[in-house]
Structure formats: C-alpha cells, structure tokens
Amino acid sequence: MGSHQDSTRDDSPHSLPTPATAAGRAGLDAFLADPGRAVVVLDFDGTLAPIVPDPDQARAHPDAVPALAALAPKVASVAVLTGRPAEVAVHHGGFAGVPGLDHLVVLGHYGAERWDAATGTLATPAPHPGVAAVRAELPGLLKRTGAAARGTWTEDKGHAVAVHTRRAPDPHAAFEALRAPLADLARRHGLIVEPGRMVLELRPPGMDKGAALRSYAHSLDAACVLFAGDDLGDLPAYAAVDTLRAEGTPGLLVCSASDEVTELRKRADVEVPGPAGVVALLAALAHRLA
Incomplete structure (x- = not known):
C-alpha cells in the first residue's frame, strides 16, 4: 500500500517524489514520457484549497494558479473535479482569465457541469427534482x-x-x-x-467522481491519468484510476493528506502534506517538463 513514509524524495527544489507502489512508478514514468497525452484531474477543497470552517471562504492555495498555469500547457488537459457548482469553484479558485490556463476545465457537481477556461462557457443540466424536495x-x-x-x-x-x-x-x-x-x-x-x-x-445517484474521471479520460484518449484528492468522495476516482490501469492506461494516485481522513493514504501512490504539497508536486512536474 502507498504511504508517505514508504515514498522517497530528495530535498532539492522542484524534486519529484518516488511513488511507493510499482503501479504509481509506472504511472509517473508514463506521465513524464508522454506529457502531451497526460490528463491531470484534481479535487478542489482539501486538495487545491485548504479546508476552512466556512466553505464560502475557501480559496485556492496562493501558489495553485501559478503552478497550474505552468503545467497546463505541457499536458493534454488539467481538470478540477469537484462536488461544488463549477462557477463557485472557478470563483474560489481564481481560474478565470489566467494566461496559460486555456486547457483548464472545471467539472462541477461531480462532472454534471462543465466550465471551459478557453471559452468561459458553462454547460449545466436541469437539477434532480428530489433535491428541491430535500x-x-x-x-x-x-x-x-x-x-x-x-x-x-x-x-x-x-x-x-x-x-x-x-x-x-x-x-x-x-x-x-x-x-x-x-x-x-x-x-x-x-x-x-x-x-x-x-x-x-x-x-442524485450516479453523480460521482469515478464516472466523471473515466468519461473525461476516455474523451481525450489519455495515455496517463494523474488524480489528486483528499476525502471519501474521492475514492470513486481512485477506483476509476485503478480500472484504467487494468485496461492499460497508467495512472498516478496522489493523496492530499489530513488527519481527518486516512482512507486515501492506504490507496495512494504518493502522499503529500495537504494543498501546499499538491501545489509543490504540480510545480515540480511543470519544472521537470520545461
């Protein structure tokens, strides 16, 4: 099983961790070998943004947008996959109008909504009637x-x-x-x-990050998928990466670690210390591909 303690890394600037699993090492190798067909999918709260008592006050880590802008032009796509409405994630992340983020997509409501940075357009379905009743x-x-x-x-x-x-x-x-x-x-x-x-x-049932990740990766004919998350709602995306691996598409599972949720640590190839660690990993990938 993957854990931060099992991973090895040096302390030089922009160093990349060594994944703790063979599947993770194969995923990272595939990512670096063919970045133009690599897809990066990231949770928002707890992964790109620190958890705060009031979710309305959540904002992306201050280094997140620069890291994403450096990495996005070097890969097939970067997607933020969140349970929040897409427009809320765009606002709280500061993703709109950022040079270099043309390849960014925000998949809101677990993939039911889609916002494209290149056009600024939002596609959203009608809500489930049960939500209004609840x-x-x-x-x-x-x-x-x-x-x-x-x-x-x-x-x-x-x-x-x-x-x-x-x-x-x-x-x-x-x-x-x-x-x-x-x-x-x-x-x-x-x-x-x-x-x-x-x-x-x-x-509503059927809205989960696993289905959204698989659909998005297949739509881009991804040669490799990196997913980073922190919470129980991210486990379906972890399972989706495992399924893609079984189908022949390498993947890398990253855990934005916290003391509140430990389940992802047991499944991750790489564990990093919260959003700051995720952002540092993204910046290191961009530096390696520069």
Whole structure:
C-alpha cells in the first residue's frame, strides 16, 4: 500500500517524489514520457484549497494558479473535479482569465457541469427534482433532531444539498447523529448521502467522481491519468484510476493528506502534506517538463 513514509524524495527544489507502489512508478514514468497525452484531474477543497470552517471562504492555495498555469500547457488537459457548482469553484479558485490556463476545465457537481477556461462557457443540466424536495424538508428535520441548535448548517449546491457539522460543539457526534435521518430523507426522494470531512451531502445517484474521471479520460484518449484528492468522495476516482490501469492506461494516485481522513493514504501512490504539497508536486512536474 502507498504511504508517505514508504515514498522517497530528495530535498532539492522542484524534486519529484518516488511513488511507493510499482503501479504509481509506472504511472509517473508514463506521465513524464508522454506529457502531451497526460490528463491531470484534481479535487478542489482539501486538495487545491485548504479546508476552512466556512466553505464560502475557501480559496485556492496562493501558489495553485501559478503552478497550474505552468503545467497546463505541457499536458493534454488539467481538470478540477469537484462536488461544488463549477462557477463557485472557478470563483474560489481564481481560474478565470489566467494566461496559460486555456486547457483548464472545471467539472462541477461531480462532472454534471462543465466550465471551459478557453471559452468561459458553462454547460449545466436541469437539477434532480428530489433535491428541491430535500431542500424544503431539511430545515424541519434539523429542528426536530435538535441538530439546528447544535451548530450544524446547510449548504445549497444547486444540484445537491450538504449538511455541515464542523461548527458544532462536538462535530463527530453531530455527524453520526445525522447519518440515519438524512439517509432516510434521501431515500424518500431518490437521492443518496455521501459522507465527507464533517459533512453529509444529499445528491442524485450516479453523480460521482469515478464516472466523471473515466468519461473525461476516455474523451481525450489519455495515455496517463494523474488524480489528486483528499476525502471519501474521492475514492470513486481512485477506483476509476485503478480500472484504467487494468485496461492499460497508467495512472498516478496522489493523496492530499489530513488527519481527518486516512482512507486515501492506504490507496495512494504518493502522499503529500495537504494543498501546499499538491501545489509543490504540480510545480515540480511543470519544472521537470520545461
């Protein structure tokens, strides 16, 4: 299994880590050998942007846009794959109008939306009717369970609704107490519940990062795929990279490590210390390909 402790790297500027797995080493070799057909897919919150108590205040790491602008022209595409609405990620990331980012695509709502930097256009589908029903019932449910008084709050994502417990006096207890009632609410309206870092998101089935990553990689006939994520919602993308590997497309799995979620560490080829580490990795790749 991959872990930061198993990886080796030197401390010189722009050094690249040595992946801890054979599949990861093959993925990195393939990336460097044919960057023009390599696809880079990145989660946003926790990967490009530090986790903050209020998601509305999340912003990309200050070195993220320069690193992306340096790398994007050297690869087939860079995509930000997020559960947020695409326009929100574009705004919080500062991705619009940046020279060198013409190849950037933001796949919002787990791939249901697409924003292209080259044209500035946004493609988005109609929302699932169950989301509106959940949005209407959620305040009453939170009041009945006492969650509203315990510091939880909701985030309307358009195509999904999220309940955050990070501000509660006991975030973990509030999270666990809400699992069953939110799962019941989601089932009644044809939705699923996706757990994350002190957040439970109610969204339509079939919206996941794995399906979006596979579709995007196939659309570009990618020769290699690098994916970086940090949370449970990124595990489907990890599985998609494993499937692509089994089909003959090399891949590299990067974990933006945190103490809140450890599952990705067990699956990753490379572990880096949060968004700062992800940005440093992107900059090192751009430097190596320069």
